[in-house]
Amino acid sequence: MSAQSQHTHTNSCHEVLAHLNDYIDGELAPELCEALEAHLEVCEDCRVVFDTLNKTLYLVHQLRNTSPQLPETVEYRLFAVLNLEQFVPKKPE
Ligand SMILES: [Zn+2]
Numbered sequence: 126m127s128a129q130s131q132h133t134h135t136n137s138c139h140e141v142l143a144h145l146n147d148y149i150d151g152e153l154a155p156e157l158c159e160a161l162e163a164h165l166e167v168c169e170d171c172r173v174v175f176d177t178l179n180k181t182l183y184l185v186h187q188l189r190n191t192s193p194q195l196p197e198t199v200e201y202r203l204f205a206v207l208n209l210e211q212f213v214p215k216k217p218e
Contacts, residue, residue, distance in 0.1 A: 136164060141171045145178055 141164050147153040148161050165172050 138171055145175060149179055149182055
């Protein structure tokens, strides 16, 4: 896995969402975890995404346990169905 660890601050929703997966997997650098947690405390939108993603990953793990043949595409489809982008406030530019 090639982690993009150049960023030391996670203060935008986009950055938080980009790191959420690693955070849940426990693969995020400690300083990034802190920044992410700090953001989650103040940002309800990201909390909703975090909660949803957390439940989805739990589901995926459950599926993997019960059906080891589960193709990887199912996981990607799950994320696509979630359409996480909708939680990210779009700035008119
Ligand atoms: Zn946010």
